Amino acid sequence: MQLELIKCHGSGNDFLLIDEFNHDIHFTEEERALLAKHLCNRQTTLGADGILFFQKSDKADARMRVFNADGSEASMCGNGLRCVARYAFDVFKKPLMSIETMKAVLEVEKDKEIFEGIPTFRVEISPVSFHVKDLPLQIEDETLMNKELLELSDSLKFTALAVPNPHLVSIVSKEVLQTNVQEEIATVVNGPNKLFPDGVNVSFVYPIEKGHIFVRTFERGVGFTNACGTAMSASSLVTCLQGFNEVEKEINVYNPGGMVKCVVRQEDNKYKIDLIGNGTYVFKAKIEVNLDDPGNFSLLSKEEFAEENEQYQKLQEHVERYLSEKM
Structure with missing residues (x-):
């Protein structure tokens, strides 16, 4: 079969977007996993951190499903949601929309440019839970808030x-x-272990100055990534809880792939986070693929979005200059 797709990225966290909303395409769950494993392989002409499936929804304007490069399905992806928001905006021409994800229907909207010439979208990251059963994390306490996990480190708090x-x-x-401490810890908790039976995303956060943080993430199912949207959102919330930043105020979040802005919202004892950043198209392509053997796909056409990529390169250079001065 022939498939049209768009390669896109949020903060360098890149995806292949497949539109099932406007095309008569049907995949089995096994086919989705196989497509992710083979099309996302960096040794091919495509390569990505995952696949975004853009689908119809009975609850929202559209639905997003996310499959990681290892074939596993993610319950949420903040950078991917911004890319889906960009695509949904192109389809519906609406500045404010709702997207169904695995756990919630989330609001997305077009926002002011985070940097000149960068298509920018604000997406809602929620729900937020500190209950260890929701990760799951197998410890005796109900929460883990800025405490040691001696099985992982006797000096760091998590x-x-x-x-x-x-x-x-x-x-x-x-x-x-x-x-190499982060990689060592992430390798443990994403292999066979007693703490996190389903694995976990591991982020190290360095507070640069008030309103500015650097986040590096080892993403479950991916490894070290240029950026992880939910990780940057979670990290921003943690810095507010520990007094480095404040709720309801913008936080500039820098990462190996660029930067985003986060705003932590609090209502009573509940939190949600606004994640604001780019939704950039890299190229659109058409491939011929056999769903029984997706590893042997053929690239039929490819069209680059050169101007968008040049503008994002300028953003990256801006971030590199800032980090070289501050770190």
Whole structure:
């Protein structure tokens, strides 16, 4: 069969977007997993962190399903949601929309440019839970809030939360950020282990200055990634809880792929996060693929979005200059 797709990215976290909303396409769950494993392979002409399936919804304007490069399905993806918001805006021409995800219907909207010439979208990240059963994390306490997990480290403190993807966040120094500690911990909790039976995203956060943080994430099912939208949102919330930043105020979040802005919203004892950043198209392509053997697909056509990519490169250069001065 022939498939049309768009390669897109949020903060360098890249995806292949397949439109099932406007095309008569039907996949089995096994075919979705196989497509993700083979089309996202970096050794091919496509390559990505995952596939975004854009679908019809009975509850919202559209539905997003996300499959990681290892074939697993993610319950949520903040960077992917911004890309879907961009695509939905192109389809519906509406500045404010709702997108159904695995755990919730979330609001998305077109926003002012985060940097000149960058298509920018604000998406809602929720629900937020600190109950360890929602990750799950198998410890005796009901929550883990800025405490040690001696099985992982005797010097770092962690906060566990689901947004709704599971996240383990630690605020660290520049010196710790430059070591292999994060990779060692992430490898443990994403392999056979007693703490996180389903694995967990691991983020190290360095507070640069008030309103500015750097986040690096080892993403479950992916590994180290340029950026993880839910991780940047979770990390922003953790910095507010620990007094580094404030709720209802913009936080500039820098990452290896660029930057986003986050605003933590609090109502009573409940939180949600606005994630604001780019939804950039890299190229659109048409492929010929056999769903029984997707690894042997053929690239039929490819069209680059050169101007968008040039503008995003300028944003990356801006971020690199800032980080070189501050870190």
